[in-house]
Amino acid sequence: MKKNDRLEIRIAGFGGQGVVTIGRxxxxxxxxxxxxxxxxxxxYGPESRGGACKSEVVVSDGEIHxxxxxxxxxxxxxxxxxxxxxxxxxxxxxxxxxxxxSVKDVKNQGKYRVYSVPCMELAYELGGxxxxxxxxxxxxxxxxxxxxxxxxxxxxxxxxVPRNTLEINKEAFKxxxxxxxxxxxxxRE
Amino acid sequence: xxxxxxxxxxxKVSWASCLLKPGRHYLQGNEACIEGxxxxxxxVYAGYPITPATEAMEAASRRFPEVGGRFIQMEDEIGSACxxxxxxxxGAKALTVTSSPGFSLMQEAISxxxxxxxxxxIIDIQRPGPGQGYITASQEDVMQARWGHHGEGPIIALAxxxxxxxxxxxxxxxxxxxxxxxxxxxxxxxxxxHMRESVVIPPxxxxxxxxxxxxxxxxxxxxxxxPWGHAVVAPMANWGEGYNVNFVGLVHLEDGNVTRYSPExxxxxxxxxxxxxxxxxxxxxxxxxxxxxxxxxxxxxxGVVSRTAMEAVAEARESRGLKIGYIRLRRLWPFPExxxxxxVCDVDTxxxxxMNLGMMKHxxxxxxxxxxxRIVSIPSIGxxxxxxxxxxxxxxxx
Numbered sequence: 001m002k003k004n005d006r007l008e009i010r011i012a013g014f015g016g017q018g019v020v021t022i023g024r025x026x027x028x029x030x031x032x033x034x035x036x037x038x039x040x041x042x043x044y045g046p047e048s049r050g051g052a053c054k055s056e057v058v059v060s061d062g063e064i065h066x067x068x069x070x071x072x073x074x075x076x077x078x079x080x081x082x083x084x085x086x087x088x089x090x091x092x093x094x095x096x097x098x099x100x101x102s103v104k105d106v107k108n109q110g111k112y113r114v115y116s117v118p119c120m121e122l123a124y125e126l127g128g129x130x131x132x133x134x135x136x137x138x139x140x141x142x143x144x145x146x147x148x149x150x151x152x153x154x155x156x157x158x159x160x161v162p163r164n165t166l167e168i169n170k171e172a173f174k175x176x177x178x179x180x181x182x183x184x185x186x187x188r189e
Numbered sequence: 190x191x192x193x194x195x196x197x198x199x200x201k202v203s204w205a206s207c208l209l210k211p212g213r214h215y216l217q218g219n220e221a222c223i224e225g226x227x228x229x230x231x232x233v234y235a236g237y238p239i240t241p242a243t244e245a246m247e248a249a250s251r252r253f254p255e256v257g258g259r260f261i262q263m264e265d266e267i268g269s270a271c272x273x274x275x276x277x278x279x280g281a282k283a284l285t286v287t288s289s290p291g292f293s294l295m296q297e298a299i300s301x302x303x304x305x306x307x308x309x310x311i312i313d314i315q316r317p318g319p320g321q322g323y324i325t326a327s328q329e330d331v332m333q334a335r336w337g338h339h340g341e342g343p344i345i346a347l348a349x350x351x352x353x354x355x356x357x358x359x360x361x362x363x364x365x366x367x368x369x370x371x372x373x374x375x376x377x378x379x380x381x382x383h384m385r386e387s388v389v390i391p392p393x394x395x396x397x398x399x400x401x402x403x404x405x406x407x408x409x410x411x412x413x414x415x416p417w418g419h420a421v422v423a424p425m426a427n428w429g430e431g432y433n434v435n436f437v438g439l440v441h442l443e444d445g446n447v448t449r450y451s452p453e454x455x456x457x458x459x460x461x462x463x464x465x466x467x468x469x470x471x472x473x474x475x476x477x478x479x480x481x482x483x484x485x486x487x488x489x490x491x492g493v494v495s496r497t498a499m500e501a502v503a504e505a506r507e508s509r510g511l512k513i514g515y516i517r518l519r520r521l522w523p524f525p526e527x528x529x530x531x532x533v534c535d536v537d538t539x540x541x542x543x544m545n546l547g548m549m550k551h552x553x554x555x556x557x558x559x560x561x562x563r564i565v566s567i568p569s570i571g572x573x574x575x576x577x578x579x580x581x582x583x584x585x586x587x
Contacts, residue, residue: 040385066500
């Protein structure tokens with residue numbers, strides 16, 4: 001990564017899926033534990049559980065001026081609506097991480113590198129849909145592991161999730177991370 | 190009953206240990222301004238929750254009791270702003286954080302705080318209007334900040350552009366309010382209030398904190414104390430300290446007398462307020478500049494929009510070799526007209542991107558109309574400009 005290069009990640013789903021939380025964890029991990037600059041913004045509307053929701057993280061070694069995503073390198077789509085809304089904002093050749101349980105219809109498949117992880121299903125195995133975001137974060141980590149240590153993310157998770165669910169969240173993160181590693185799209189510098 | 194734990198609340202000696210530790214933190218803008226206020230010595234918060242400033246109120250409700258301060262949820266924004274006045278005359282530094290509709294309700298209190306020379310800080314996390322408008326980002330209150338209150342009352346208004354600055358500018362706001370005995374406004378936007386970024390907190394001893402001058406500090410006895418005299422910024426006596434406290438909302442003489450009215454006395458009172466802010470407080474450090482050496486065009490911006498503008502300026506210079514400079518107004522009011530005229534002598538086009546339909550374009554035009562060929566507004570309503578949008582507007586005209 002050159003000094004002023006930006007890594008732009010957009011995470012989108014329904015309100016209540018923990019989209020904002022993983023954005024915050026990711027931003028904090030880069031900023032406090034990986035020695036980079038990061039800005040985390042979130043969509044803001046009157047929606048709570050159920051509405052469309054997104055969270056963005058911009059990472060750079062240099063100063064970050066424009067705080068939002070311009071053209072995403074990675075799009076994490078946890079719902080069909082989220083995918084339909086934000087797919088056009090994904091760079092050509094960018095990585096689309098999706099949950100096949102809730103995202104069925106992907107247009108222009110050839111333009112993007114798709115990485116499919118059943119986050120919701122894995123979360124159910126651990127005890128509930130509320131761990132879906134941690135699974136997704138683990139899967140996302142697989143895509144950016146050349147930029148950040150696993151321990152940095154685990155520290156940020158510890159800072160941000162309730163103490164009584166910490167262990168399960170860490171487990172969910174690991175499940176997402178180790179799911180189908182061979183299929184992780186290659187090619188980003 | 191749940192026993193509330195305020196571990197260090199009563200122990201005034203150790204409050205410093207309850208402030209955020211020096212070092213790197215990852216905070217939201219709304220949280221950073223509360224931390225800044227605490228570092229500045231603010232110990233009274235009164236407010237009414239409103240989107241998108243609610244997180245600041247939540248943070249205040251947690252943090253103020255922890256450092257031995259007071260947190261009051263008032264019945265509305267009118268009451269909140271009045272609490273600041275009372276707290277300030279009681280000797281405390283006081284803060285409220287609100288958003289545009291609430292800021293409208295505070296105008297009356299701001300007006301009386303100006304004439305009674307009451308130090309206090311109001312942070313306005315701007316959202317679009319009029320009415321309830323919406324809850325996204327805007328810069329539509331920048332004129333209300335200056336002209337919203339009735340009367341010839343000058344005001345200081347600052348414009349932060351990052352979470353780090355939400356921390357720093359809040360401290361600066363308290364320093365200015367205490368130094369000049371005046372209400373100070375921090376005009377932030379929803380974008381920066383909800384943004385999370387790292388904030389580097391310096392060691393406490395490295396942060397300059399200014400406290401108001403009191404008559405006892407200057408060796409003025411209660412008998413000799415003249416509530417509105419002694420200096421351009423009169424030393425402020427607080428209630429309960431043995432001095433004749435004179436809180437007055439009418440134009441007044443130096444001794445606080447309001448009954449011997451004359452047009453001269455009226456003019457003198459208003460001119461003193463005007464000079465205090467427009468001349469004395471309008472010093473250096475209001476502008477941030479870049480790429481001015483060779484520029485033939487100019488981007489003048491403020492607040493969070495300046496981050497997009499900077500991105501666009503850097504890109505235009507790099508990809509098209511466009512000679513465009515960058516000026517950011519760190520302080521909106523008093524408008525840094527002289528400073529602007531000092532550094533800009535002859536450019537072609539001045540672009541002013543704003544999250545409104547072109548408000549600060551007016552004072553900028555007044556300052557630069559004989560220094561450039563034309564001034565172009567780049568408006569955006571309800572959403573932060575993207576660099577591509579600014580660039581397309583720039584290229585359209587050049």
